[in-house]
Amino acid sequence: MKKLLGVTLGIMTALGGFVDLGQIVFTMQAGALFGYGLLWSILLGTAAIIVYMEMCGRVAVVAHEPVFAVVRDRFGFRFGLVVLIASNLLNLATCAAELGGIAIILQLLTGWDEKLLLLIAAIILGMIVFGFKFQWIERAFGLAGVTMTVFAVSAAALHPNWHQLARGLIPTLAHSDTKHALLYWYFAVGIFSALLMEYEVHFYSSGAIEEDWTTRDLGENFAVAGFGSFLGAIITTGLLVLGALVFLPRGIFPNALSTSILAGAFPFAAKALLLALLGTLACLCGAALETALSGAYNVCQFFNLDWGKNLPVKSAPVYTAVWITMITVAFAIGLSGVRPLTLVNISVIFGMVVMPFTYYPILRVAADKNIMGKHVNGLADTIVGIIFLGLITIAASAAIPLMILTQSGEP
Amino acid sequence: MLDLRAVGTVAYLIALLWVSSCARRTSLTRDDLRSKLVSASSYAAELEMFIDRVRQGRVTKLFVQGHATQLEKELKRSAEELDHSTPQAGTEPPFQECRKEVNFLRRELVLLPTLTGNDGALQSEREQIKRSRERLADASSLL
Numbered sequence: 315m316k317k318l319l320g321v322t323l324g325i326m327t328a329l330g331g332f333v334d335l336g337q338i339v340f341t342m343q344a345g346a347l348f349g350y351g352l353l354w355s356i357l358l359g360t361a362a363i364i365v366y367m368e369m370c371g372r373v374a375v376v377a378h379e380p381v382f383a384v385v386r387d388r389f390g391f392r393f394g395l396v397v398l399i400a401s402n403l404l405n406l407a408t409c410a411a412e413l414g415g416i417a418i419i420l421q422l423l424t425g426w427d428e429k430l431l432l433l434i435a436a437i438i439l440g441m442i443v444f445g446f447k448f449q450w451i452e453r454a455f456g457l458a459g460v461t462m463t464v465f466a467v468s469a470a471a472l473h474p475n476w477h478q479l480a481r482g483l484i485p486t487l488a489h490s491d492t493k494h495a496l497l498y499w500y501f502a503v504g505i506f507s508a509l510l511m512e513y514e515v516h517f518y519s520s521g522a523i524e525e526d527w528t529t530r531d532l533g534e535n536f537a538v539a540g541f542g543s544f545l546g547a548i549i550t551t552g553l554l555v556l557g558a559l560v561f562l563p564r565g566i567f568p569n570a571l572s573t574s575i576l577a578g579a580f581p582f583a584a585k586a587l588l589l590a591l592l593g594t595l596a597c598l599c600g601a602a603l604e605t606a607l608s609g610a611y612n613v614c615q616f617f618n619l620d621w622g623k624n625l626p627v628k629s630a631p632v633y634t635a636v637w638i639t640m641i642t643v644a645f646a647i648g649l650s651g652v653r654p655l656t657l658v659n660i661s662v663i664f665g666m667v668v669m670p671f672t673y674y675p676i677l678r679v680a681a682d683k684n685i686m687g688k689h690v691n692g693l694a695d696t697i698v699g700i701i702f703l704g705l706i707t708i709a710a711s712a713a714i715p716l717m718i719l720t721q722s723g724e725p
Numbered sequence: 726m727l728d729l730r731a732v733g734t735v736a737y738l739i740a741l742l743w744v745s746s747c748a749r750r751t752s753l754t755r756d757d758l759r760s761k762l763v764s765a766s767s768y769a770a771e772l773e774m775f776i777d778r779v780r781q782g783r784v785t786k787l788f789v790q791g792h793a794t795q796l797e798k799e800l801k802r803s804a805e806e807l808d809h810s811t812p813q814a815g816t817e818p819p820f821q822e823c824r825k826e827v828n829f830l831r832r833e834l835v836l837l838p839t840l841t842g843n844d845g846a847l848q849s850e851r852e853q854i855k856r857s858r859e860r861l862a863d864a865s866s867l868l
Binding site: 572 | 756760770773785787791795796799
């Protein structure tokens with residue numbers, strides 16, 4: 315019974331922590347432009363994150379190897395360092411974007427000055443990381459993020475055409491003109507990448523080590539990665555449906571976070587809007603903390619330094635210094651006036667470019683019988699893993715050209 | 726180890742590119758202008774929808790204030806981009822219309838929070854914004 319409760323809690327946490335600013339923005343904009351036409355991209359991204367998350371968790375538990383230790387061992391120090399720098403710059407951009415988003419939501423809730431709220435948010439997040447243990451941080455924000463289901467409920471209440479929605483599972487190859495086609499593929503890559511943000515997986519696999527998971531917890535690893543992500547994908551589908559039903563018929567391209575939140579409570583009254591605001595706030599807070607901590611995990615794992623949220627500060631000084639720096643620099647970026655949505659665009663698209671360089675080493679280790687023993691990938695796991703590596707590589711190659719050609723998805 | 730001079734040179738070139746791109750006036754092609762008109766029209770449509778929500782009492786006062794501030798910031802950015810752009814020959818009339826309407830929408834957004842609870846004024850504002858959206862559609866048809 316206790317085990318079942320633990321697994322349920324883990325799934326709920328994964329569900330709540332699934333959505334972040336990148337997903338909210340890209341998915342609603344895609345719905346506003348193409349209706350249900352990019353549902354297949356959500357399906358593909360969800361399957362990819364399940365495969366990657368499960369492998370990372372399994373490698374962390376069996377080989378006690380977190381992601382960036384694997385990257386260093388497989389690519390060598392110099393190239394591994396380049397991947398580490400790129401990954402942490404993306405973490406920083408994402409953290410700044412989420413922090414900016416938090417300030418916007420707090421402004422919508424309180425009416426206070428946005429820059430003051432940015433400072434308050436940075437301080438409070440820093441205090442939370444400093445004062446609470448890993449499990450509390452992960453569970454509190456993950457569970458609070460479950461209120462994001464209001465977006466899925468709103469989408470269902472607007473009575474989508476289920477038949478048309480199902481047709482969105484097949485990619486459209488015919489487009490009215492080149493610009494339309496480029497935008498379609500830009501948003502397909504954007505949604506795929508936003509679902510596959512690597513900080514979530516690095517945080518998850520580091521958490522497996524923080525919480526002392528053993529091979530007996532591999533079932534929980536599979537359940538959390540699989541069901542948590544699947545349920546999270548339902549919320550993401552809700553975002554797409556809202557974009558298609560609220561914005562597309564009115565010719566609106568949602569370019570502000572507050573616009574997306576407004577759609578989250580569209581069929582309901584002001585109380586649902588409050589719920590949508592609080593759900594989004596929880597998700598963005600969780601994502602900001604995960605990116606800051608992920609940056610610290612990456613550095614310490616790469617240089618083989620002591621790390622862990624549950625260690626005393628004195629025992630993990632570099633780890634503590636890195637997450638504090640991440641939050642401080644993210645705050646400074648936010649203060650400089652860069653739009654959170656611009657930052658999220660950059661982090662999602664460049665995130666796709668970096669993804670093959672962390673996915674590939676994990677796939678290699680997960681398929682290595684000498685390291686993984688009886689928990690090595692089966693033939694089917696390896697084939698699926700290789701198929702997704704191919705898809706990730708194609709998306710990574712197309713991401714920047716599409717970003718340039720569409721001017722970051724300008725309709 | 727990585728060559729620090731090479732890293733420094735790349736950083737310098739990126740900074741130089743950024744500074745030069747900020748300083749110069751950009752030339753707006755016909756497609757770029759069409760995109761700006763679509764964007765302005767989208768903001769107008771969004772404002773109409775937002776006013777409907779305010780009239781139905783489905784948003785809090787603080788949300789009205791905050792959302793109006795966010796949208797105004799976005800429109801300010803659009804207005805600044807247009808101010809720093811030069812239209813392609815033959816596209817001046819729709820370009821000027823786009824600038825005019827973007828600035829009109831900005832002014833309306835500043836006004837909106839003060840009208841909460843005044844249904845007549847909100848309805849009249851919605852009508853004006855609808856007309857603005859129609860003017861933007863007319864300008865777009867000139868391209």
